[in-house]
Amino acid sequence: MLNLKFYYFHGKSYGYKEWYKPFCVKRSVGNKGKCPFCECKEERIETFDNYFLIRNGLILIKDSIFILHEGINLIVQNDEYFISVNGEFIKLAEIEKTRLKKLYKSKSIKPYGYDKEDHTGYAIYFNKNEFNTQSVSKRNNLLEMKYPILSKYLKQYEKQLREILINAKENPANFYFPRRGSFINKLGENHKEELLDLEPLYDQSEKIFFKFISNENIFGYSNTSYYATSDTYFLWPRFSSKKIDYLFILAYLNSKIINFLFKVKNLSIKRSKTKLEQGLPIPILKSFHSENEKLIIGVIKALTFCLVKFNELDYGIITEDLREKLTQVKDNLSILNEKLISKFYLALEKKDRNIIQFLINKLFFQLFSIDEDKIELLIKKFY
DNA sequence: GGAAAACGCGTCCGCAATAC
DNA sequence: GTATTGCGGACGCGTTTTCC
Numbered sequence: 252m253l254n255l256k257f258y259y260f261h262g263k264s265y266g267y268k269e270w271y272k273p274f275c276v277k278r279s280v281g282n283k284g285k286c287p288f289c290e291c292k293e294e295r296i297e298t299f300d301n302y303f304l305i306r307n308g309l310i311l312i313k314d315s316i317f318i319l320h321e322g323i324n325l326i327v328q329n330d331e332y333f334i335s336v337n338g339e340f341i342k343l344a345e346i347e348k349t350r351l352k353k354l355y356k357s358k359s360i361k362p363y364g365y366d367k368e369d370h371t372g373y374a375i376y377f378n379k380n381e382f383n384t385q386s387v388s389k390r391n392n393l394l395e396m397k398y399p400i401l402s403k404y405l406k407q408y409e410k411q412l413r414e415i416l417i418n419a420k421e422n423p424a425n426f427y428f429p430r431r432g433s434f435i436n437k438l439g440e441n442h443k444e445e446l447l448d449l450e451p452l453y454d455q456s457e458k459i460f461f462k463f464i465s466n467e468n469i470f471g472y473s474n475t476s477y478y479a480t481s482d483t484y485f486l487w488p489r490f491s492s493k494k495i496d497y498l499f500i501l502a503y504l505n506s507k508i509i510n511f512l513f514k515v516k517n518l519s520i521k522r523s524k525t526k527l528e529q530g531l532p533i534p535i536l537k538s539f540h541s542e543n544e545k546l547i548i549g550v551i552k553a554l555t556f557c558l559v560k561f562n563e564l565d566y567g568i569i570t571e572d573l574r575e576k577l578t579q580v581k582d583n584l585s586i587l588n589e590k591l592i593s594k595f596y597l598a599l600e601k602k603d604r605n606i607i608q609f610l611i612n613k614l615f616f617q618l619f620s621i622d623e624d625k626i627e628l629l630i631k632k633f634y
Numbered sequence: 635g636g637a638a639a640a641c642g643c644g645t646c647c648g649c650a651a652t653a654c
Numbered sequence: 655g656t657a658t659t660g661c662g663g664a665c666g667c668g669t670t671t672t673c674c
Contacts, residue, residue, distance in 0.1 A: 306660090314645070357644090419648055422657075436652085436659065446658090464643055482644055 299531045302495055303486040307463065308479035309354075309374060310431035312415050316408045317429075318354060318480075320372040324404075332373075336403045347398050352376045352453070352478040357462040360471040360483070362505045362608070363555065364562025374478055375401055377427045378450050379434075387424040394427055402427065432480075435487060452487065453478050457497045459486040459504065468513050470504040472497070472559055496536060499548060502555040503534060507612040508619070511626055539618070546583050547618045553580045554611050561602055 299305075311317040319325040324335040332348055333340035343351075351373040359369035377398070382390040395402040405412070405427055413423035421430070434446050452458060457474045463482045479485075488495055503509060512531065539548060553576040577599065584592050591613060598606030616623045 310646075312646085415646085419646085421648095430646085431659070431661095434659080480644090481646080 299533055302489060302493065302500075302533055304435060304489050305484050306432065306435055306487060307481040308432050308460075308483040308485060309376070309429045310481045311374065311429050312412050312426060313408075314480060316405070316412065317375050318372045319351070319375065325373060334400060334404050336400065337407065341400050341403075343400055347401050350376055350398060350401055353476065354478050354480065355483070357464075357479065357482040360460065360462055360469060361562060362469050362604075363472055363501060363558040365471045365473065365477065367563075374480075375405065376429065376433070376450070376478070377401075378448070379425075379428055380448050380450075387422065391424060391427065447487070449487070457495075459497065459501055460484060468504060468506075468509045470501060472501050496552075498552040498555045498559070499536065500533070501559075502551050502611050503615065505608070505611075506615050507623075507626075508615050508621070534619075544618060547614050550580055550583050551611055551614050551618070553577070554607050554614075557599075558604055558607055561604060 319334065321327055326333040326340055332343040332351065334343060335341075353370045354372055354374045355365055355369065356371045359366040377394060379390070382393045409426060412426035416423040416426060416430075419430075433449055435449065436446060454476050455474070457472070458477065459470050459472050460477070460479065460483050461468075461470045463484055509531070536548065539545060556576045557580075580595070584595065591610065594606055595610055597603070598610065613623070615621075616626075
């Protein structure tokens, strides 16, 4: 069994030094000192901010104007949208419908997904990139011609919106657009800053998100359209060249290991993403070489895929994709003991997310060679 | 049991930092 | 200097807790 060595955070001692082995990346840190987590002097830990940029969702000039609510200023009937302009409801053309984005509040976020039925309304989302012109007033004119109804709707509140922007020393002519959360500056391939348009990422990329204010490690996931406002943090890929294994990371973030780290590192998320970016180690997949380790990782991913699918389909149909993953899990069950195998079959039968989560936790402990009982003991002792 | 105080949470304000 | 995003925090409202 592992030699238990304690580490110090916030004046308390806990944790294995060995924990950090899967996270340590060989990298020269010059004179900055040694890696805080293991004895190597030239290695350092891989953290969150080497993979992700954490950003709030959309920050609108005024939510009550930009978020349309069914029954109040929006009517949805048989896939047709009617929006309230000067007291009457006007039907939106097809092209205008593309500017309405179904919006979720952070309370709809669940581990591995979100509650699809729980959307709060529709956000009006115009994209500055759509209009290829240098002049701001020309751009607004083009927008008004292309989207006559939506722009008329916003024009009702133009004065109020402009005042807010002027007050914030921002360009009042941008009153049609989200203030933040639609573009981010990020380091490009050649170490040059580039502006990343987030609309296609919100619409269709894989993405992980979590509540702006929370002390639990609940991380949601979507690979289809998911929009939220500033009460949600999104994890955007920091480097386009660095491939991110979303299923594995998602499983890891929702696991008991991270739950433990949240506790020991006091990582309650409340208006401080820095702690999270620099405090959470990310396991380096390449550091797992053995066949057994690869097998465990494969099973973790397959189980995570099941959980994502259960969320999406609400325990419904098992697709071909899922069937394939399930077969893979069954084939690889030899790494689990008898007791776990029977648990696993029970979980599949009952579509029980908790049991699948339990299994994922077990597999992570196995992968990282961590003694789960000692972790339990530490949690009981300190929290 | 009711009033007052404290707290939690979401919104969005506005200065700081940075690019051009 | 201007334009734009980043980020901390003020503010306000609703909920919970405390106090008498």
